[in-house]
Amino acid sequence: MQRSGRLGTSLAVALVAAGLAHGANAEVRQSCANRDPLRRALFGDLHVHSTYSLDASTQDTRNTPADAYRFARGQALGIQPYDANDEALRSVRLGRPLDFAAVTDHGELFGEVATCRTPGLPGHDALICRIYRGWPRLAFYLMNSRSSQGRRYSFCGDDGEVCLEAARGPWQIMQEAAEAAYDRSSACRFTSFVAYEWTGSGGLDASNLHRNVIFANHAVPDLPISFVDGMDPAYLWRELDRQCRDADTGCDVLVIPHNSNLSAEKMWPLANPDGSPLTPDQARARASAEPLVEVFQHKGESECRLGTGTEDELCSFEQLSYDSMLGVQNEALRNLPGPNNFVRSILREGLVQQARIGVNPFAMGMIASTDTHLGTPGYVDERRHVGHGGAGPPLTELPKGLPDRIEFNPGGLAAVWAEENSREAIFAALRRRETFGTSGPRMQVRLFGGWGYPDDVCESGNVAREGYAAGVPMGGELPARPSGAALSFIATALKDAGTDDRPGTDLQRIQIVKLWLEDGEPRERVLDIAGDSGGGADVDLATCETRGSGHATLCSVWTDPEFDADAGALYYARVLENPTCRWSTWLCNEHGVDCSVPGSVPDALADCCDPSFPRSIQERAWTSPIWYTPPSVSARRD
Amino acid sequence: MSAKSVRRLLWLGLLVFLPVPFFGVESGFVPVLRLLLLGSLVAGVTLQDPDRLSQLFTLLFLGQALGWTVGLYGLARLGARWLPRSVPFAIVALLAIASLFPIYTTPFSASGASSSILQIFD
Numbered sequence: 001m002q003r004s005g006r007l008g009t010s011l012a013v014a015l016v017a018a019g020l021a022h023g024a025n026a027e028v029r030q031s032c033a034n035r036d037p038l039r040r041a042l043f044g045d046l047h048v049h050s051t052y053s054l055d056a057s058t059q060d061t062r063n064t065p066a067d068a069y070r071f072a073r074g075q076a077l078g079i080q081p082y083d084a085n086d087e088a089l090r091s092v093r094l095g096r097p098l099d100f101a102a103v104t105d106h107g108e109l110f111g112e113v114a115t116c117r118t119p120g121l122p123g124h125d126a127l128i129c130r131i132y133r134g135w136p137r138l139a140f141y142l143m144n145s146r147s148s149q150g151r152r153y154s155f156c157g158d159d160g161e162v163c164l165e166a167a168r169g170p171w172q173i174m175q176e177a178a179e180a181a182y183d184r185s186s187a188c189r190f191t192s193f194v195a196y197e198w199t200g201s202g203g204l205d206a207s208n209l210h211r212n213v214i215f216a217n218h219a220v221p222d223l224p225i226s227f228v229d230g231m232d233p234a235y236l237w238r239e240l241d242r243q244c245r246d247a248d249t250g251c252d253v254l255v256i257p258h259n260s261n262l263s264a265e266k267m268w269p270l271a272n273p274d275g276s277p278l279t280p281d282q283a284r285a286r287a288s289a290e291p292l293v294e295v296f297q298h299k300g301e302s303e304c305r306l307g308t309g310t311e312d313e314l315c316s317f318e319q320l321s322y323d324s325m326l327g328v329q330n331e332a333l334r335n336l337p338g339p340n341n342f343v344r345s346i347l348r349e350g351l352v353q354q355a356r357i358g359v360n361p362f363a364m365g366m367i368a369s370t371d372t373h374l375g376t377p378g379y380v381d382e383r384r385h386v387g388h389g390g391a392g393p394p395l396t397e398l399p400k401g402l403p404d405r406i407e408f409n410p411g412g413l414a415a416v417w418a419e420e421n422s423r424e425a426i427f428a429a430l431r432r433r434e435t436f437g438t439s440g441p442r443m444q445v446r447l448f449g450g451w452g453y454p455d456d457v458c459e460s461g462n463v464a465r466e467g468y469a470a471g472v473p474m475g476g477e478l479p480a481r482p483s484g485a486a487l488s489f490i491a492t493a494l495k496d497a498g499t500d501d502r503p504g505t506d507l508q509r510i511q512i513v514k515l516w517l518e519d520g521e522p523r524e525r526v527l528d529i530a531g532d533s534g535g536g537a538d539v540d541l542a543t544c545e546t547r548g549s550g551h552a553t554l555c556s557v558w559t560d561p562e563f564d565a566d567a568g569a570l571y572y573a574r575v576l577e578n579p580t581c582r583w584s585t586w587l588c589n590e591h592g593v594d595c596s597v598p599g600s601v602p603d604a605l606a607d608c609c610d611p612s613f614p615r616s617i618q619e620r621a622w623t624s625p626i627w628y629t630p631p632s633v634s635a636r637r638d
Numbered sequence: 639m640s641a642k643s644v645r646r647l648l649w650l651g652l653l654v655f656l657p658v659p660f661f662g663v664e665s666g667f668v669p670v671l672r673l674l675l676l677g678s679l680v681a682g683v684t685l686q687d688p689d690r691l692s693q694l695f696t697l698l699f700l701g702q703a704l705g706w707t708v709g710l711y712g713l714a715r716l717g718a719r720w721l722p723r724s725v726p727f728a729i730v731a732l733l734a735i736a737s738l739f740p741i742y743t744t745p746f747s748a749s750g751a752s753s754s755i756l757q758i759f760d
Contacts, residue, residue: 127682138676138695138746141663142683145691153687204690329663 027217029184032420038464039417039434041444042426044100045072045377046195046414047212047258047297047369052105052170053197054113054143056373058136060394062088063375065103065174069181072101072377073190079374079386081395089398092386095499096442098378098413099421101181102195103174104212107224108147110170111156111163118169122162123155137393148201150231160228167223171196179218188421196224198236198255206325207264209233209257212294213240216252216427220244234282237289254430256367258294261302264324265340268362270349278353283361292430295343295437295622296368298388298411299328302343303574303622309339312526314511314576317617318409318439328405347625348515348522351568354629355517358636365433365475365624366572368412380410380440382617383502383544385583401591401604406584406613412439415621417446417473433475436623441496441504447474447573449626451485458555463492474572475624480631481565487628488559491529493575493621495552505577505619506550509533512558515625516569526574530556537578541615544581544589568633572625576618584608585615641718644726649714651730655737655755658706662698666743670710672758673703676746 049056050065060080063071071077074097078088115121116129116139123129132139146153156163174194181192193214200209211233213224221243225236236255244251260267271277295303296318304315320327322334323341339345343364350362370380373389387404388411389395415436416429429435436445446464450471457466467490472478478487489512496504509531515524530551537548554575563569581589588608593601595609607613639647657667677699684692717726737755744753 127679127686131679131683135676135679135746137664138680142680142692142695146687146689149689151687151689 027422027424029422030186032188032422033186034188035420037419038468039419039429041415041442042099042418042421043378043413043415043438043442044098044102044191044426045369045372046102046104046193046214046256046367047197047294047371048101048103048375048377049105049197049371049373050103050375052110052113052174053373054106054109055140056105056375056389057113057117058132058140058394059373059389059392060136061374061389065105065177065375066180068103068375068377069101069177069190069192071375071379072098072192073181077376079376080389081397090386092376092379092384094378095381095502097190100191100193100416100426101377102193102212102214103177103375103377104195104197104214105170105174106199107196107213107226108199108228109143110224111160111165111167112143112153114166114169115155115163118166121166123153123166126153126155128153128155147199147226147228148206150228152228164223171223175218175220182423183421191421191423191426193423193427194218194220198225198227198233200227200231200233201325202264202266205264207266207323208259208262208325209267210259211236211290212256212258214254214256214427214430215244217250217423219249219251221251234285237285240289252427254292254427255290256292256294257290258297258369258371259299259302260293260343260346261300261305261320261337261341262322262324262328263341264335265338268340268346268349270340270353278357278361280357280359283353283357283359286361287359287363291363291365291433292367292435292624293343293364294369294414295366296412296439297371298390298408299371300407300409301439302341304342304344305337308337308342309345310524312513312524314526314574314618314620315344317620320407321612344513344515344524347570348524351515351517351570352520352522354568354633355520358633360568360627360629363627365435366437366622367414367430367435368437368439368622369414370411372411378413380413382410382440382581382583383586385410385587399604401602402584402587402607406607406610410440410583412437413442415442415445433624434473435475436621438621439617439619441577441619441621443496443504443507443575443577443621444494445510445573445575445621445623446490446492447571447623447626448472448490449476449478449487449571449628450489451478451482451487453488453490453557455557457490457557458492463490463555466490472626474626476626478626478628480634486559487563488557489529489571489573489626490555490557491573492555493530493553495550495577505546505580506537506552507531507554508535508537508550508576508578508618510554510556511574511576512571513574514560514569514571516564517567518564527558529558530554535578539579539581539616541581541585542589544586546578546580548578550578566630566632568630569628570625571628573621573623575621577620579616579618582613582615582617584613639723644723645714645718647730648717648726649711651726651733652710652714653707655730655733656710657742660699660702662695664746666746668742668744668758669737669755670703670706672742672744673699673706677703
């Protein structure tokens, strides 16, 4: 096994070297044996932390990027706590390998963390490094806070050169790990991306402006462009253009914001700091850099929130009751989330901006991921949740109760429709937003929009062929409307088959979420277009056994009867499974918690009986939208 | 042993062993000595590299440590005056023994939430 791993690495290095020798940074790899021009769904995780992230290391995560990629490919991995012999006391393994992954360690403190951990490096004996080694949780706050103010410690030197130099080590290791894990053989089993997280903060409220930066291939900047270098996302985009996209090295990149639910409504400003409106150039820069958003992960859902700009009852899924990272740490400092914490509101606002300036700055497709801080990409199993350790305290012994804060969850997966499992094909899918996110299951969802699909297309057996031929897939923009044509959509969903010992859950329904402008005002409507909510399927919360049946597949052609050709609109699909037990219910049941006898419930499991947290969930998928731009706006944009 | 010596012994014992509540970004129960230690460390960082959070932490740690130091001094003074001579010794001995068990809650520690005195000063 090890030998084949080394051979694979050698092959990869040789192929890359061959490419470099020819002066090209284009992919050098064997052609994929399995290539489907109609594309297939690939599942991955584009938000993963390893020991090189400050917050992961201070909670004793020891797994490296290489470990994380091995885990993603299906190997078992030890996780904290560790015993006196440094043996991991817990081991985890994916039921099914992932198709792709990106390790996205926080780019801000690579050098500082490396310095504090490596004897002999200049600055290793600095007081803050002593605190890092002796009181890691305290160091987590102090060091994070400093980088959140865009500042470095004095041991880094006047221009930060000491820490920037030290940062080269981890950055190089991350690149090498991604290169080594990438399957360049014709089997095309696994794709890895070089990536990192830009860890911006909106100020004292610790509002989350975080974004993952995903590179298309091995051509990347010398060092990550971090929040310490420039505290404005626009700076990040400009520098990525300068150091990557315009650098003529074959480098390409995209940026994926996440956890807008914790951004105190600062993730997507609707105007400039001086109050002036966004300009078309600003909107273009944003849309070009950030074609996607991570709508769901370990620290909650960011699609929408019931009562916050919507009355959609299914917007009460995996919600946090606070609106910034400060609320994670301190109950007394919590504020309720506002509408602009959520993607649906911002997608609506994108239509408003587009009508005003001709460009939609918020035309984002959707993915989901885990944000694991244990180095365990794609570990989304509700039944075996071990926590993801997001910025949590270190574990010194096996958890006696729930392994994570009860309001968190196991996270989700990113899915793309790509011709093959290669960097080129997956990155192209991400760029064109032919993506969807799931809350964990691997259901396969398609959405096509076009001018007049036949009503019987679902019976044709060629949904994808007809979908592409006569329209655009999820993430696309509808072409100009033929005179008088009706706007219709094909939505299909195939349930997650699961594994032999853990079959997937039946589907309940497909919904279309329509957002549009009416007399300049944003509107929304949520419609069931396939399946139904009245099937009676539910889950026995005492045993977690599901009852009733649903659908293995769903397909529907839906024509918008209220389509207004003069108003901007977007449509995305949401697919729901039948109800199942939430992770916390599985664990509380396993521990034999009986909430009817409060005295019998140990403190460590007290959250099991908190009625404010749901005991069942409906796993789901969110597709990227399909946009319609009215001719009057198209003419201004073009 | 003089009353003054008993008072000092009791005060020192309380400072080193008694878990007192502290409030910060995270809260817990720790000995005052630990608050002083953390406060001194963060004060050192603040002097070297001042920023908002390190200043706030310094204020929180040292402010609370100072408050408890004064409060426990008053308590030790009362104890030395009113309690039979053997009781302060017993209190310190009991606290010392209890401190070997995980009676402290120390979110900022490397060794997790519940710790003994040996773990938190490890």
